[in-house]
Amino acid sequence: xxxxxxxxxxxxxxxxxxxxxxxxxxxxxxxxxxxxxxxxxxxxxxxxxxxxxxxxxxxxxxxxxxxxxxxxxxxxxxxxxxxxxxxxxxxxxxxxxxxxxxxxxxxxxxxxxxxxxxxxxxxxxxxxxxxxxxxxxxxxxxxxxxxxxxxxxxxxxxxxxxxxxxxxxxxxxxxxxxxxxxxxxxxxxxxxxxxxxxxxxxxxxxxxxxxxxxxxxxxxxxxxxxxxxxxxxxxxxxxxxxxxxxxxxxxxxxxxxxxxxxxxxxxxxxxxxxxxxxxxxxxxxxxxxxxxxxxxxxxxxxxxxxxxxxxxxxxxxxxxxxxxxxxxxxxxxxxxxxxxxxxxxxxxxxxxxxxxxxxxxxxxxxxxxxxxxxxxxxxxxxxxxxxxxxxxxxxxxxxxxxxxxxxxxxxxxxxxxxxxxxxxxxxxxxxxxxxxxxxxxxxxxxxxxxxxxxxxxxxxxxxxxxxxxxxxxxxxxxxxxxxxxxxxxxxxxxxxxxxxxxxxxxxxxxxxxxxxxxxxxxxxxxxxxxxxxxxxxxxxxxxxxxxxxxxxxxxxxxxxxxxxxxxxxxxxxxxxxxxxxxxxxxxxxxxxxxxxxxxxxx
Amino acid sequence: xxxxxxxxxxxxxxxxxxxxxxxxxxxxxxxxxxxxxxxxxxxxxxxxxxxxxxxxxxxxxxxxxxxxxxxxxxxxxxxxxxxxxxxxxxxxxxxxxxxxxxxxxxxxxxxxxxxxxxxxxxxxxxxxxxxxxxxxxxxxxxxxxxxxxxxxxxxxxxxxxxxxxxxxxxxxxxxxxxxxx
Numbered sequence: 083x084x085x086x087x088x089x090x091x092x093x094x095x096x097x098x099x100x101x102x103x104x105x106x107x108x109x110x111x112x113x114x115x116x117x118x119x120x121x122x123x124x125x126x127x128x129x130x131x132x133x134x135x136x137x138x139x140x141x142x143x144x145x146x147x148x149x150x151x152x153x154x155x156x157x158x159x160x161x162x163x164x165x166x167x168x169x170x171x172x173x174x175x176x177x178x179x180x181x182x183x184x185x186x187x188x189x190x191x192x193x194x195x196x197x198x199x200x201x202x203x204x205x206x207x208x209x210x211x212x213x214x215x216x217x218x219x220x221x222x223x224x225x226x227x228x229x230x231x232x233x234x235x236x237x238x239x240x241x242x243x244x245x246x247x248x249x250x251x252x253x254x255x256x257x258x259x260x261x262x263x264x265x266x267x268x269x270x271x272x273x274x275x276x277x278x279x280x281x282x283x284x285x286x287x288x289x290x291x292x293x294x295x296x297x298x299x300x301x302x303x304x305x306x307x308x309x310x311x312x313x314x315x316x317x318x319x320x321x322x323x324x325x326x327x328x329x330x331x332x333x334x335x336x337x338x339x340x341x342x343x344x345x346x347x348x349x350x351x352x353x354x355x356x357x358x359x360x361x362x363x364x365x366x367x368x369x370x371x372x373x374x375x376x377x378x379x380x381x382x383x384x385x386x387x388x389x390x391x392x393x394x395x396x397x398x399x400x401x402x403x404x405x406x407x408x409x410x411x412x413x414x415x416x417x418x419x420x421x422x423x424x425x426x427x428x429x430x431x432x433x434x435x436x437x438x439x440x441x442x443x444x445x446x447x448x449x450x451x452x453x454x455x456x457x458x459x460x461x462x463x464x465x466x467x468x469x470x471x472x473x474x475x476x477x478x479x480x481x482x483x484x485x486x487x488x489x490x491x492x493x494x495x496x497x498x499x500x501x502x503x504x505x506x507x508x509x510x511x512x513x514x515x516x517x518x519x520x521x522x523x524x525x526x527x528x529x530x531x532x533x534x535x536x537x538x539x540x541x542x543x544x545x546x547x548x549x550x551x552x553x554x555x556x557x558x559x560x561x562x563x564x565x566x567x568x569x570x571x572x573x574x575x576x577x578x579x580x581x582x583x584x585x586x587x588x589x590x591x592x593x594x595x596x597x598x599x600x601x602x603x604x605x606x607x608x609x610x611x612x613x614x615x616x617x618x619x620x621x622x623x624x625x626x627x628x629x630x631x632x633x634x635x636x637x638x639x640x641x642x643x644x645x646x647x648x649x650x651x652x653x654x655x656x657x658x659x660x661x662x663x664x665x666x667x668x669x670x671x672x673x674x675x676x677x678x679x680x681x682x683x684x
Numbered sequence: 685x686x687x688x689x690x691x692x693x694x695x696x697x698x699x700x701x702x703x704x705x706x707x708x709x710x711x712x713x714x715x716x717x718x719x720x721x722x723x724x725x726x727x728x729x730x731x732x733x734x735x736x737x738x739x740x741x742x743x744x745x746x747x748x749x750x751x752x753x754x755x756x757x758x759x760x761x762x763x764x765x766x767x768x769x770x771x772x773x774x775x776x777x778x779x780x781x782x783x784x785x786x787x788x789x790x791x792x793x794x795x796x797x798x799x800x801x802x803x804x805x806x807x808x809x810x811x812x813x814x815x816x817x818x819x820x821x822x823x824x825x826x827x828x829x830x831x832x833x834x835x836x837x838x839x840x841x842x843x844x845x846x847x848x849x850x851x852x853x854x855x856x857x858x859x860x861x862x863x864x865x
Contacts, residue, residue, distance in 0.1 A: 178775075182780075182781075182784070184771075184775065184777055184778070184780075184781070185771070185835070185864035185865045186771060186777065186778065186835035186864070186865045187778070191865050198864055199859075201862070201864065202858070202859040202862040202863075203859055205856070205857040205858060205862065206857070206862075207774070207830075207831040207832075207833050207857045207862065208768065208774045208775075208821075208823060208828070208831040208833070209775075210823075212820075212824055213775065213776060213780070213820075213821070215776070215780055215783035215784065215818065216784075217784035217785070
């Protein structure tokens with residue numbers, strides 16, 4: 083590759099170096115020269131729509147937007163003079179007058195509204211043109227986010243984010259002139275939108291209060307919040323989170339742009355479900371007395387647990403844990419006699435392989451052909467799905483999906499196959515599609531481990547070996563459960579079907595660690611006979627953060643901490659060890675999972 | 685006491701919540717300093733029927749009805765320097781929220797449809813000021829010489845503007861002293 087040509091230009095009298103192809107704004111920012119912007123965001127394609135970043139190139143009578151003008155070699159750039167100030171001020175006055183930008187009752191009145199900041203920066207105490215006071219609707223029909231057109235400046239940061247980060251293109255703009263507005267699905271609302279995934283990236287990108295998180299509205303100025311970085315434990319991707327807290331409460335959760343995994347992007351689970359969803363938290367130990375669960379102290383509850391454990395022989399005891407426990411708990415878990423970890427269907431084989439895929443997200447970003455086999459990223463790993471969609475839509479990669487079930491990614495696929503019925507002719511089409519692929523990537527999930535999945539995998543291997551396709555694909559194993567690979571590698575047996583495992587040996591004491599599973603481990607009861615089997619066990623101890631049918635049938639319930647209270651680390655599907663920060667003190671009497679396990683061992 | 689004649693000031697309260705006047709009173713002990721330099725001739729707490737001729741007029745609130753407009757125009761005619769105090773006077777702010785609706789609907793909501801109203805009646809007596817079709821900031825009616833944004837403006841900001849004007853300078857607005865809330 084040829085190194086890009088170096089260029090030199092003078093910005094406001096400073097000699098600045100950069101590379102050919104960089105914009106004036108990029109070079110100015112790299113050299114510490116601040117140019118006001120509104121529609122520009124570093125990670126999005128430049129738009130040049132707001133005209134705040136206008137600059138002058140010496141010798142030219144025109145003003146140009148710095149964000150979308152390639153830096154001219156050897157030229158002199160002026161970023162600030164009276165003309166530019168006047169023009170920027172006029173632009174701001176037009177923006178302020180066009181809609182109802184009334185700061186005192188805006189959700190974004192948190193000191194971080196960029197329109198407000200630009201008003202301050204340009205010394206606007208009043209505007210010289212009449213206000214229009216238009217009547218714009220507010221769409222609060224979305225589950226987590228809302229759109230207030232009164233606050234919109236049409237910078238299209240949300241539109242570009244939706245296209246370039248989530249890849250769904252739910253948002254766009256319609257109409258002309260003063261009627262120009264952001265639309266959801268060509269005129270639907272967030273509540274009725276088919277394509278919106280509620281990833282909330284548009285809210286994070288919005289410079290004003292036009293798009294906002296309902297749960298965070300009027301909860302305090304972000305500028306006065308503490309910010310902590312941690313890792314999302316909802317799936318094996320391990321996205322970086324930037325959590326805003328105030329007085330031991332979570333105010334808002336955003337993606338961490340410094341995270342090498344998600345680079346600022348999140349899915350609905352990490353962005354909202356962990357904090358903007360009402361869940362029934364367990365705040366103190368509960369012990370069943372005369373058929374009713376009653377509050378107890380930790381000492382009382384542990385006493386009941388130890389007595390019940392003592393009554394059972396070692397062979398009659400078992401520990402069943404959630405795959406979202408931290409790496410640190412492995413050592414403690416190994417001290418127990420019989421341990422199992424409940425994982426998704428077909429995930430055990432994936433755990434046995436323990437394939438980590440270093441830099442998987444980067445490979446997906448650069449791929450020109452993506453094969454998805456037996457994985458459902460749009461359901462289980464939203465940020466991977468977003469990466470696939472953007473690679474397909476924005477960077478024009480091919481997408482081949484092999485699955486027994488439908489997926490939200492299907493409409494984006496070049497080839498989408500139901501793996502149950504594949505004809506010989508079909509494989510010719512697959513080979514054709516992959517022929518020109520230079521950077522193919524194969525993502526395989528739990529379903530790839532089924533006999534059908536394996537047969538598809540063999541056919542794909544044959545296609546690549548036969549050189550009718552491009553170079554061998556980079557393989558990415560995509561488990562469903564958050565930390566299942568690490569726990570399995572530590573020696574915890576993955577269990578796909580809990581019933582047979584429970585039935586293998588008659589149990590008298592069963593300890594289930596549901597930890598902060600959003601459903602409180604409820605899904606275990608969806609399996610046939612499990613409920614009946616649990617009812618036969620003398621003592622079922624459930625260690626969980628949230629109430630569920632499972633905790634309702636337990637003899638003892640111990641309160642566990644949730645994601646924002648946990649300490650330790652998890653290892654994601656790429657093999658990165660990612661830290662979990664205890665952002666808040668445990669609520670009520672909740673304790674760390676490892677701590678509870680150690681206490682029971684005593 | 686200095687021999688210099690005191691600057692005469694009048695303040696009026698149009699369509700606003702009086703928060704800006706409260707913020708003005710928040711000058712606290714600086715009010716003592718201020719009255720050494722100025723005479724506050726008329727204000728919402730003085731029972732003055734006619735605004736006298738003054739040097740400085742200070743206006744809180746937006747123009748919502750014909751009486752607001754009359755008071756504003758009178759003050760403008762009788763003062764040398766007119767200051768818009770607070771967001772309502774400058775942008776319309778909260779009172780201007782009603783601009784998104786029809787005036788009949790707003791009046792009906794306020795006097796007839798409120799949950800606590802048994803039998804509603806829209807006042808029509810001639811002494812009741814007539815509402816303007818749209819609430820407007822004061823600079824759309826008269827020339828304004830200085831603006832103090834904020835909802836309400838900080839006492840410190842008010843002090844800064846007043847002391848600058850008394851010193852014969854125009855206040856300078858930067859990121860440090862501007863606030864729209």
